[in-house]
Amino acid sequence: MKKWFKTLAATCAVIPFAQCALGPGGNSAVAAEPATATQQAPAPTATDADPALWVVRDEDTTIYLFGTVHVLKPGLSWFDEAVKTAFDKSDQLMLEIVLPEDQAEMVKVMMPLAIDQSGRTLSSRLKPEQLAAYQAAMASVGLPAAQFDMFEPWFPAITLSVLPLTKLGYDPEQGAEKQLTGFAKAVSKPVAGLETLPEQLGFFDTLPETQQVAFLNAVVKDLDQLGPQLDKMVLLWAKGDPDGLAVAMNESLAATPELAKTLLWDRNARWADKLKARMDHPGTVFVAVGAGHLAGQHSVQDYLKERGLTVKRVEY
Numbered sequence: 001m002k003k004w005f006k007t008l009a010a011t012c013a014v015i016p017f018a019q020c021a022l023g024p025g026g027n028s029a030v031a032a033e034p035a036t037a038t039q040q041a042p043a044p045t046a047t048d049a050d051p052a053l054w055v056v057r058d059e060d061t062t063i064y065l066f067g068t069v070h071v072l073k074p075g076l077s078w079f080d081e082a083v084k085t086a087f088d089k090s091d092q093l094m095l096e097i098v099l100p101e102d103q104a105e106m107v108k109v110m111m112p113l114a115i116d117q118s119g120r121t122l123s124s125r126l127k128p129e130q131l132a133a134y135q136a137a138m139a140s141v142g143l144p145a146a147q148f149d150m151f152e153p154w155f156p157a158i159t160l161s162v163l164p165l166t167k168l169g170y171d172p173e174q175g176a177e178k179q180l181t182g183f184a185k186a187v188s189k190p191v192a193g194l195e196t197l198p199e200q201l202g203f204f205d206t207l208p209e210t211q212q213v214a215f216l217n218a219v220v221k222d223l224d225q226l227g228p229q230l231d232k233m234v235l236l237w238a239k240g241d242p243d244g245l246a247v248a249m250n251e252s253l254a255a256t257p258e259l260a261k262t263l264l265w266d267r268n269a270r271w272a273d274k275l276k277a278r279m280d281h282p283g284t285v286f287v288a289v290g291a292g293h294l295a296g297q298h299s300v301q302d303y304l305k306e307r308g309l310t311v312k313r314v315e316y
Contacts, residue, residue, distance in 0.1 A: 046077035049238035052294065053082055053314040054301060056275070060282040063275055064090065065300065065311070067245070067291030068176035069237050071162070071230075073169045076238060079179060082316035090286035093184040095177050097200050098193040109197050113205040114155040121149045122156065125209065130217055137220045141167075153212035154204040160219045161226065168227040180288050194271050194289070203263055237291055246296030265298040272303030279309065 054065040064086040079087070087093070100106050116122070123131055123145075138145040138156070141163040148156040162172075172178060184191050207215070222229075229248075236244040271289070278285060293300050301311040 046075055047238075049076045049078040050081065050240045050316065051078055051083065051237050051291070052240040052242050053086060053316070054294070054311050055086070055314050056279070056304060056309050056311050058279055061279045062089075062284040063278065064284075064286045064314075065294055066176075066286065066288045067237065067242065067294040068180075068288050069234055069291060070175045070177060071165055071170040071172050072174040072176065072234065074171065074174055076174075076234075078176070078238065079183070082314050086314070087180070087183065087286050090189070090284045092283065092285045093180055093189055093191045094285055094287045095181070095191065095193055096289050097195050097197050098181075098191055099197065106197065110155075110201055113198070113201050114151050116150060116152050122151055122153060123149055125153060125213055126217075130213075130220075133220050134216065137223050140223070152205065153209070153216040154207060157212070157216040157219045158204070160216075160223065164223060164226050165230060170227075170230065177288060180286075194274060194287075195267070203267075207262070233291075242291070242295040245291050260298075264293065268293055268298060268300045269303045271300055272307055275300075275304060276307045276309060 052067055056063045056065070066083060066086070100109075126134060134156075135145040137160055138148070141160065143159070143163070145156075148159070181191055183189075204212075219226075233245060233248050236248055271293070275287065289300070304311050
């Protein structure tokens with residue numbers, strides 16, 4: 001269970017943006033405006049990255065499958081070569097979810113799910129030693145724990161799993177989905193989602209309380225390891241090593257098959273059904289989902305093969 005936060009962060013696109021839902025003062029807030037060109041530091045020299053890419057084809061339909069990392073540091077050159085070529089050829093971009101452009105809209109959807117409607121406090125769910133560790137973790141990222149007492153455990157767990165990364169230079173605006181969405185809009189390419197925002201948030205909201213508390217405690221315990229672990233995953237992603245990613249991101253799920261079923265396998269199977277149905281319509285689609293969905297056993301590719309489709313790695 002101690003590595004749940006890694007898997008969750010690698011498989012649900014909403015996580016990097018959850019931090020924007022609650023401002024430091026306890027009120028709903030949008031993310032800060034990006035710095036202007038004159039405020040920004042000089043861009044670092046780009047480092048080449050070659051993430052894995054797959055393709056499914058029939059006579060008149062092509063679907064590209066691209067694994068993403070939801071938060072990245074600036075300076076990785078991944079949108080080039082075969083990835084850009086596939087994207088440029090595509091008529092449509094398909095993501096896990098299409099996030100609202102208006103942060104207030106995301107808050108409107110998220111808050112009813114995140115707040116414990118029974119009125120039970122988060123602090124009452126934790127043992128004294130767990131509560132003390134949680135409060136210390138919140139203080140370390142500059143958030144008062146009391147501000148989150150009204151929430152179910154999954155929400156502060158998500159918040160804690162992201163905020164330390166921003167201090168280490170990781171940025172949701174640099175994440176692959178955010179960048180791809182911008183590229184699509186620039187050329188008026190349609191963008192669709194395999195899931196809806198309420199559906200993806202519901203995966204967390206419907207986790208049993210014991211699993212939510214375990215998730216929160218795991219994030220608190222390994223807070224100082226978030227950066228090094230994500231660094232490792234990004235390195236494997238950039239090298240195009242899905243087998244290594246499967247080990248790094250999904251190893252903890254072997255001991256928690258019920259969580260794997262909810263967050264990975266069932267979703268992968270549903271997506272495979274949708275993609276198989278999409279093959280009945282001509283055109284080219286660029287599908288970008290969390291890299292954890294395209295790595296290891298029970299991947300989207302595995303389910304597509306079960307449905308009679310041929311999936312090939314694009315070598316470049």
